[in-house]
Amino acid sequence: MKLKSMVKSMTKVGLGLVMAGSVLVSCNDDDDNQGIAPNDQTIAGIVTSNSSFSTLSQAVTKAGLGATLSGNGEFTVFAPNNAAFEASGITSATLATLTTDQTKDILLYHTLASKVASSAVPAGPNAKVTTAQGDPIYVTKDARGVFVNGWKVNQADIMASNGIIHSIERVLLPAPGNxxxxxxxxxxxxxxxxxxxxxxxxxxxxxxxxxxxxxxxxxxxxxxxxxxxxxxxxxxxxxxxxxxxxxxxxxxxxxxxxxxxxxxxxxxxxxxxxxxxxxxxxxxxxxxxxxxxxxxxxxxxxxxxxxxxxxxxxxxxxx
The missing domain is CATH 2.30.180.10 (FAS1 domain)
Structure with a gap:
């Protein structure tokens, strides 16, 4: 299944609740979260150790991005917690239907290849920012906080040793087309x-x-x-x-x-x-x-x- 078809399928899942490549670095598909230390303060370590990010942690493991997100570099991750996955209509069973590459594309769409604190987010409205996946997100910062593709960052500036995490209220999906x-x-x-x-x-x-x-x-x-x-x-x-x-x-x-x-x-x-x-x-x-x-x-x-x-x-x- 190509990414475009997969995104269409994932979009349908989210709508069903209410109505019925660029990469960070070269990653091996065998990479996973094994070996991440309990006190690891990298992005991967924080996600793995926080029970509210357990669905995201599952996705990171499947995508083989554990080594990347626990390694050197400066990354920004807009991280959906478990409630955000649920609100988006995406479950562990949904993730199980995706291939490694499909899961990686979704996660890289949540990722910037540089560290961007909330104070550095452009005001916009809807400033176009290119993700590590290659497609753009649209960010807005105002008195209410930070928004990405219209969804609110509900906890900003979770500091990691190799970047920063912003917890967001929904899973972000790349556009399937015009x-x-x-x-x-x-x-x-x-x-x-x-x-x-x-x-x-x-x-x-x-x-x-x-x-x-x-x-x-x-x-x-x-x-x-x-x-x-x-x-x-x-x-x-x-x-x-x-x-x-x-x-x-x-x-x-x-x-x-x-x-x-x-x-x-x-x-x-x-x-x-x-x-x-x-x-x-x-x-x-x-x-x-x-x-x-x-x-x-x-x-x-x-x-x-x-x-x-x-x-x-x-x-x-x-x-």
Missing amino acids: LVETAQGNENLTYLVAAVVRASQGNTNVANVLASTEGLTVFAPTNQAFINAGFPTIASIQAADPDVLTSILTYHVVGARAFSSDLTNNQALNTVQGGTLLVNIGNQVTIKGRTNSTASTVIAPNVLATNGVVHVIDQVLLP
Whole structure:
């Protein structure tokens, strides 16, 4: 399984909870955490000795990165604890299905090949930083703390002898492709994909815009959201007026990369369609269209694409 397919599969696992190469140094696949001393204060030693990082420790062992992360160098690791793995829908059983190389790619996406304390994180918002895996993460630092791809660092500056650890609230996954490819990889967004294809048969090639424009945010309605909005089947979408669909779809697109960390209560988001969306932040983040009677709930935030971010929502937004 290639990394791109694996990331799509891992993304589906995370979404299922709510809806149903660069390297650091040359590593041998036989490397593991064996031999790490109990009082080892390297990154690997701290992760191995801390029970709250036991799932991450399992991943480090499988990836063969124990020797690297306990060796010389200056590294930064954004480290998901057990709760972060669970919240991301990734279990020990999930990790067991991955190969060594796949696990290594995921872990290197959490790693920088230099030591970066929280005080040195660029303010951004969403400053682009290249990981040891080769793909970028997007970091923001403000009065609330540090955010990576929209997820909060819940414990910063855990000092290690060979670098620094920042505990983060979710597992980070590299983008599986552009915004269209990201939607195509999610079985809960097949109606949305059909709508994009049909809209592109009109005056605007919506698929090309979503695939090629840099820095967009898409609020992506689930299949059930389209059904509830009066599109009972994909055939009904395929029979709709392409230009009407274009107006609806572009109302779901914001012309800037906006992770959940960029959203504020009562914020008005300007859409590509020209209208605005109203953000409300309470126990959950909701997005309301101008003529919607109720707000839509963001049920899967911060799904990274190569040219933007997707937030899955449970209602179609109406201009």
